[in-house]
Amino acid sequence: MTPSQTPVPDLSDPVPDAPRFPRSYRRPISLGSDFDHIRRLMADSTVSTVCAEALCPNKNECWSRGHVTFQILGKVCSRHCAFCAETSGAPATPDPSEPEKLADLALRLRLKHIVITSPSRDDLPDLGIGHYIRCLTTLREKAPGLTVEMLIPDFQGKDDLLDLLCQARPDVLNHNLETVQRLTPTIRSAQASYPRSLAVLKRASDRGLRTKSGIMVGLGETIVEVFQTLADIREQGVAWMTVGQYLPPSATHAPLSRYYSPDEFATIRRRALEIGFEKVMAQPYVRSSYQAGSFADGKEMPLS
Ligand code: SF4
Numbered sequence: 001m002t003p004s005q006t007p008v009p010d011l012s013d014p015v016p017d018a019p020r021f022p023r024s025y026r027r028p029i030s031l032g033s034d035f036d037h038i039r040r041l042m043a044d045s046t047v048s049t050v051c052a053e054a055l056c057p058n059k060n061e062c063w064s065r066g067h068v069t070f071q072i073l074g075k076v077c078s079r080h081c082a083f084c085a086e087t088s089g090a091p092a093t094p095d096p097s098e099p100e101k102l103a104d105l106a107l108r109l110r111l112k113h114i115v116i117t118s119p120s121r122d123d124l125p126d127l128g129i130g131h132y133i134r135c136l137t138t139l140r141e142k143a144p145g146l147t148v149e150m151l152i153p154d155f156q157g158k159d160d161l162l163d164l165l166c167q168a169r170p171d172v173l174n175h176n177l178e179t180v181q182r183l184t185p186t187i188r189s190a191q192a193s194y195p196r197s198l199a200v201l202k203r204a205s206d207r208g209l210r211t212k213s214g215i216m217v218g219l220g221e222t223i224v225e226v227f228q229t230l231a232d233i234r235e236q237g238v239a240w241m242t243v244g245q246y247l248p249p250s251a252t253h254a255p256l257s258r259y260y261s262p263d264e265f266a267t268i269r270r271r272a273l274e275i276g277f278e279k280v281m282a283q284p285y286v287r288s289s290y291q292a293g294s295f296a297d298g299k300e301m302p303l304s
Pocket of ligand 1: 050051052056057058059060062063067068069287288289290291
């Protein structure tokens with residue numbers, strides 16, 4: 001570390017008792033005019049949103065501002081991760097008309113930037129990559145000018161599949177590490193791995209795509225491990241980074257270790273910028289698709 005770099009702060013160890021919800025995390029509940037519009041559109045559509053399926057705490061805020069992240073390939077994930085609220089089990093056959101429906105929703109919502117994600121589909125012969133590409137080509141055709149961010153699973157680290165998606169050239173390729181290396185085996189599915197996710201990011205960066213990743217904090221990691229994870233991700237050529245507070249979706253999910261303060265998030269953001277990330281969002285309620293459009297359109301984040 002050079003003398004000018006942010007020093008490793010002295011963060012307290014995980015507290016033994018249940019951490020208390022910090023005052024600084026409270027925020028007003030306000031529903032803007034777009035909320036009902038999106039709610040009605042999604043209620044009439046068979047396309048899902050990760051905002052609803054993953055019980056995202058930002059749903060009111062994002063939908064009120066006209067931001068929504070679509071979830072293709074169904075509502076059921078073939079994997080089970082300890083942090084995630086998505087339903088696990090046997091997924092349904094993908095809807096072949098979903099790409100058209102997605103394009104129709106993007107047009108009706110007048111989106112300039114769209115984020116598309118999916119559950120893992122290890123059950124499908126192509127792991128779902130063909131469906132991703134059909135969604136992308138349909139959006140390119142029906143909604144020219146729309147920028148497309150794909151928040152992808154690891155596709156089992158299969159380079160040939162990943163290359164197909166890279167050739168289709170989404171504007172942003174997003175893949176989350178979720179947590180630090182030591183906690184990956186307990187927090188993510190046994191089918192996921194830290195080195196594999198890094199390799200996915202590297203392959204996409206090497207093929208000239210704009211890459212983005214994200215992690216959660218508050219799962220029991222140390223700040224040294226957080227800084228190491230940032231460095232590992234940056235080493236793969238990743239340009240954009242998100243860091244948010246883990247909030248357990250239920251009592252059966254991985255327990256919360258601690259809440260990070262806004263100052264601690266600011267320290268993490270500073271460190272990430274110092275090691276070369278171009279854009280970084282680090283705040284308690286940041287999620288990997290939070291305000292994704294403002295990353296893409298070059299506006300500075302109003303965060304940290
Ligand atoms: S942060 Fe992303 S997933 Fe959460 S509500 Fe906003 S757009 Fe949806």
